[in-house]
Structures are given as structure tokens and as C-alpha cells.
Amino acid sequence: MDISYRNQSRIWNGWGNKDQKVFYDKKNELKNFLESRLGKSYSHKEISREEIKKMIHPRVQIQKPYIYQNLDIIIDYSFGQSFSDWIRFKMGYNLRFTDAVAIPSTIEELRELLNISREMDYKIIIYGGGTSVVGHITPESEKPVITVSMEKFNRVLNINQENLSALIQAGANGTEIETQLGQYGFRLGHYPQSFEFSTLGGWIASRSSGQQSLYYGRIEDLFLGGKLITYEGIFEVPPIPASSAALDLKHFILGSEGRIGILYEATVKIRKIPEKEEFLGLFFSNFEEAIQFIREVLQIKTSLSMIRMSFPEESLIHLEMAKYTGNKKIIEYLMKFLNIKGFKEHQFAMMILGFTGLKEEVSDAKKKVISLAKRFKIFYEPYLIAKKLGHSWEKNRFLNPYLRNILWDAGYGVDTLETCISWDKVSFLKRKIEEAIIEAADKYKEKVIVYTHISHIYLNGSSLYTTYIFRNKEDPEENYNFWKEMKTSASKVIVESGGTISHQHGVGKDHKEYLIYEKQKMGLNIIKTLIEKFDPYQILDNKNIIDQEN
Numbered sequence: 288m289d290i291s292y293r294n295q296s297r298i299w300n301g302w303g304n305k306d307q308k309v310f311y312d313k314k315n316e317l318k319n320f321l322e323s324r325l326g327k328s329y330s331h332k333e334i335s336r337e338e339i340k341k342m343i344h345p346r347v348q349i350q351k352p353y354i355y356q357n358l359d360i361i362i363d364y365s366f367g368q369s370f371s372d373w374i375r376f377k378m379g380y381n382l383r384f385t386d387a388v389a390i391p392s393t394i395e396e397l398r399e400l401l402n403i404s405r406e407m408d409y410k411i412i413i414y415g416g417g418t419s420v421v422g423h424i425t426p427e428s429e430k431p432v433i434t435v436s437m438e439k440f441n442r443v444l445n446i447n448q449e450n451l452s453a454l455i456q457a458g459a460n461g462t463e464i465e466t467q468l469g470q471y472g473f474r475l476g477h478y479p480q481s482f483e484f485s486t487l488g489g490w491i492a493s494r495s496s497g498q499q500s501l502y503y504g505r506i507e508d509l510f511l512g513g514k515l516i517t518y519e520g521i522f523e524v525p526p527i528p529a530s531s532a533a534l535d536l537k538h539f540i541l542g543s544e545g546r547i548g549i550l551y552e553a554t555v556k557i558r559k560i561p562e563k564e565e566f567l568g569l570f571f572s573n574f575e576e577a578i579q580f581i582r583e584v585l586q587i588k589t590s591l592s593m594i595r596m597s598f599p600e601e602s603l604i605h606l607e608m609a610k611y612t613g614n615k616k617i618i619e620y621l622m623k624f625l626n627i628k629g630f631k632e633h634q635f636a637m638m639i640l641g642f643t644g645l646k647e648e649v650s651d652a653k654k655k656v657i658s659l660a661k662r663f664k665i666f667y668e669p670y671l672i673a674k675k676l677g678h679s680w681e682k683n684r685f686l687n688p689y690l691r692n693i694l695w696d697a698g699y700g701v702d703t704l705e706t707c708i709s710w711d712k713v714s715f716l717k718r719k720i721e722e723a724i725i726e727a728a729d730k731y732k733e734k735v736i737v738y739t740h741i742s743h744i745y746l747n748g749s750s751l752y753t754t755y756i757f758r759n760k761e762d763p764e765e766n767y768n769f770w771k772e773m774k775t776s777a778s779k780v781i782v783e784s785g786g787t788i789s790h791q792h793g794v795g796k797d798h799k800e801y802l803i804y805e806k807q808k809m810g811l812n813i814i815k816t817l818i819e820k821f822d823p824y825q826i827l828d829n830k831n832i833i834d835q836e837n
């Protein structure tokens with residue numbers, strides 16, 4: 288059968304587009320660097336696509352022009368991007384597959400799919416861009432499963448210039464949205480790092496946060512209303528700018544993680560494409576002052592659109608790795624210069640600032656922000672370096688995840704975890720998370736590179752985003768247990784310290800056991816009842832958020 292679908296151009300067992308070869312020529316240097324820090328990697332064999340195909344036995348037989356049971360398409364829609372997914376598609380461990388992939392293009396087909404699933408007792412998984420890092424779209428059911436890809440719902444249907452809003456189909460990904468809005472001079476401004484693949488529906492369903500959230504807001508700040516097809520009919524939230532009419536039903540859709548219905552269109556806020564956008568990089572001599580600066584700068588109104596502060600370990604590792612992925616000479620020169628100026632390694636904190644708005648706003652904001660920063664010891668001049676650092680961040684803002692492919696090939700795994708907590712606990716929790724990961728790795732007699740940054744900031748606190756790189760174990764099960772030990776230890780300290788189990792990735796399967804800390808029993812019961820109201824037959828129950836039976 289000749290089918291054309293979105294994931295054909297993507298790497299099925301890794302991150303990104305097949306034709307994007309960025310960083311591949313740096314593989315050996317990166318491998319040597321990681322070997323020096325973590326030890327020589329183990330040899331490992333990857334499972335091939337042909338081997339995987341032999342294990343798939345689709346249990347769904349439906350003759351519909353938009354439903355496919357072809358083995359290639361099944362592989363291409365059976366995996367997400369969580370570390371467990373990586374162990375599956377790379378090492379063949381604990382493989383699970385969907386039984387069919389539906390690619391509907393009309394609301395009638397969506398309705399038909401809901402009817403078929405109900406009649407046949409099949410489960411449905413709603414698939415946006417498949418970039419979930421917490422197991423959302425990985426099938427987990429005894430019953431046959433149909434994965435419904437929303438990729439044909441990818442159009443901007445209407446731009447209302449007067450209301451500054453756009454009606455957009457929920458399967459449109461970041462590139463599709465911004466390209467279509469851009470033709471009319473508008474922008475949504477939601478830039479998660481997964482932007483090129485993740486979709487409006489996925490962002491809303493998992494409450495995502497884009498890199499410039501300081502200016503554009505999180506997805507819940509951009510989402511005005513939408514339409515969801517459910518087992519109980521169409522659930523519609525009108526796009527009213529603000530309302531005090533009882534509970535806000537928008538928030539039933541936000542964070543629903545595919546459990547209550549299929550969002551097929553949404554109205555979102557848009558803005559004119561900014562006249563000017565600039566990113567600058569600077570260094571603080573220590574992270575305490577950098578945080579102090581952030582808390583102060585938040586209290587003045589400027590057109591700052593992003594503050595990304597790397598703690599000292601991340602600042603250093605980024606510079607070290609940039610020697611291999613970027614221009615080695617410039618980085619060495621920069622590090623020397625920092626040293627001469629008294630900015631000590633393991634102490635300095637790198638910060639990227641983003642400015643967005645009218646030309647005058649940007650220039651005014653830069654003056655105010657930098658003069659505030661200069662009250663602390665900062666490395667900002669020569670301006671050319673600040674500009675170069677900012678430019679380099681901007682250039683690589685969606686490319687860095689491709690490093691995951693190269694590191695895995697070299698024998699090293701990468702995972703990230705994130706939380707949000709009030710300012711008084713930010714530094715404490717950052718330390719606890721990193722210690723928990725290091726101690727967990729130590730139990731497996733392994734070293735781990737751990738580093739953290741702050742990238743979504745609020746008046747009352749900030750997100751923490753921790754990356755950990757480790758040597759993959761040769762045995763898939765041992766590798767899974769090793770990763771799980773680190774993930775569990777970090778998750779425990781997060782919730783025990785009062786942080787959220789997720790600031791932006793959602794709950795999925797990996798975080799659901801920790802949800803009780805934040806929602807408590809009563810909250811979980813309310814969520815469970817709500818899900819049952821929307822999906823009384825539990826057809827959308829792919830074990831995300833909550834286990835219905837417990």
C-alpha cells in the first residue's frame with residue numbers, strides 16, 4: 288500500500304528529521320570527552336527495524352481508507368521520546384506496539400473512529416507529534432489499540448486581526464503554525480524545544496511551556512477555547528477573553544493528556560511579529576547573584592522575553608561541549624578571558640536574555656536590564672561576545688536535542704527532568720535533585736554528569752530543568768533499572784520538597800505515582816470522576832495521569 292504520512296521523514300529510533308545531520312561530524316570528539324568523564328562506553332547492539340517488524344502482530348482488522356495496519360506505519364507511531372521509549376527502540380526492551388494507525392482528516396472520521404472503538408472495544412491513543420517524554424503515547428493495554436494521528440488537522444482556519452486571535456486545527460505542529468501565521472504578519476510565540484514536531488493539541492493536552500514564556504506565557508495563557516470530540520458529544524469552550532462565570536472549563540482540557548476527548552481545533556491568542564528580537568549572553572560571577580538579579584528584574588516592566596540561567600555545572604559543561612560542537616578557538620578564548628576577569632570555573636553562571644518587541648522597547652529594555660545586571664559582578668563586555676553567545680543559543684535552540692542521537696551512538700544515555708518551586712527553595716531543591724541522581728548512579732557504580740538551569744521564571748519562583756548524562760549499560764534491563772533508580776530518586780526529592788512533579792512535560796506514565804503529593808486524595812478523585820464523565824467506557828485510558836481501577 289502506498290501511503291504518505293508525516294513520520295516518514297523522521298528518525299524512527301531517535302530524535303528528529305532523517306535529513307538533519309547536525310553534530311554528526313563531532314561524534315568522535317564528543318565520545319572522547321564523555322569517556323574522560325564517565326568511563327569508556329560498553330559495546331551495544333541496536334535492534335533493527337526488520338527484527339522489530341517480526342514481533343508485530345496487529346490485532347485490529349478494519350477496512351477504512353484512513354486506517355492502516357501496515358507494519359512500517361505501526362513502528363513509526365508506536366514510540367514517544369521518554370527514556371523508556373529510547374530503551375525500547377534502541378535495545379528492543381519491553382517493546383509494545385499499537386495495532387493500527389488512523390490518520391483522519393474530517394470530524395466525521397473522528398466521530399466514526401470513536402464509534403468503531405466503542406463497538407469493537409478497542410482503545411484509542413491520540414497522537415499529536417509524539418514528542419512526549421513521559422510515556423504518554425506508548426501503548427499500554429491488553430486490548431487492541433488504534434493510534435489516531437492528528438496530522439491532517441494542520442491548518443490555521445482563521446485569523447481574526449481585530450481580536451488578535453486565530454482558530455487553528457489541533458494537529459498543526461510549531462513550524463506549520465508559525466509559517467501560516469507568519470504569512471499574515473502574526474505569531475503565536477510558543478516555542479518548546481520540540482517545536483518542529485510537537486503540536487497545538489499536544490501542547491494544550493500536556494500544558495507545555497515555550498522558551499519565551501516570559502513574554503508569550505505558557506500554553507494556558509495562549510489558549511482561549513476549543514472543541515473536543517468526546518464519547519458524550521462535542522465539548523466546546525467558547526473563546527471569551529475573560530470570564531467570572533463559575534469554573535473555567537478550559538482547564539478541563541488543559542492537562543487532559545488524551546484522557547477526555549480529541550481536541551480538534553483551538554482558538555489561541557496571537558501577536559504581530561515583533562519588530563525586533565535579540566538574544567544576548569552574559570556571565571554572573573556566581574549563581575546566587577544571578578538569581579538575585581532575576582528576582583529584581585522581574586519586578587520591572589520590560590520587553591524581556593526570556594531568561595535562561597545555567598547553574599555553574601551547566602555553564603561549564605556547555606562551554607566544554609561547545610568546544611566540540613561550535614568554534615573551539617572562540618570558546619577557549621572566552622574561557623581564558625573569563626578567568627582573567629576573575630570569573631571562576633565551577634562558580635560562574637551563564638545567562639541568556641531574550642528581548643522581544645518594538646525597536647524602542649527592545650533598546651529601552653536592554654538599557655534597563657543591563658544596568659540592573661551591572662549592579663552585580665557580570666561579564667558582559669565586549670558586547671560582540673554577548674551578541675555571539677545569544678546568537679549561538681538562538682541558532683541551536685531546536686538543534687541541541689539531535690545530540691541525543693550522537694551520544695547514544697557513542698554509548699551514553701541522556702535524560703532530563705524538571706520541576707517548579709518557590710524562590711526560597713530553588714537552590715536547595717536543585718542541589719537535592721543533583722545529589723539524588725549522583726547517589727543513585729553510585730549504587731550502580733557509575734558516574735553521571737548532572738547539570739541544571741532555570742528557564743521559566745515567575746514572580747514567586749521558577750522552573751528547574753536538570754539534564755543527566757550517563758554510560759548506558761550493556762544489558763537493556765539493567766540499563767532500564769539504572770535509569771529508573773536515578774529518575775525515581777530525583778522524583779522523590781522533588782515531591783518531598785514541595786516541588787511539582789512536572790512544570791512542562793506533564794504526567795503521562797512516568798510521573799503518575801507522584802501526583803498524589805500535589806493533588807492529594809480528594810484532588811485525584813475529582814480528576815478520576817471528571818475523566819469518567821467524559822470517557823465512561825474508558826476507551827481513552829492508555830494509563831496516563833491516573834489508574835482508573837485504583
Ligand SMILES: Cc1cc2nc3c(=O)[nH]c(=O)nc-3n(C[C@H](O)[C@H](O)[C@H](O)COP(=O)(O)OP(=O)(O)OC[C@H]3O[C@@H](n4cnc5c(N)ncnc54)[C@H](O)[C@@H]3O)c2cc1C
Nearest residue numbers: 415416417418419479480481486488489495496544545550
Ligand atoms: C527534545 C524535546 C524537547 C522538548 N522541549 C519541551 C519544552 O521546551 N517545553 C515543553 O513544554 N515540553 C517539551 N518537550 C515535551 C513535549 O514536546 C511536550 O510535552 C509537547 O507538548 C507534546 O506535544 P505533542 O504534539 O508531541 O504531543 P504527543 O506527544 O503526541 O502527546 C502528548 C499527550 O497529549 C495528548 N494529545 C495530543 N494531541 C491531542 C489532541 N489533539 N487532543 C487531545 N489530546 C491530545 C496525547 O494523547 C498525549 O497524552 C520536549 C520533548 C522533547 C523530546
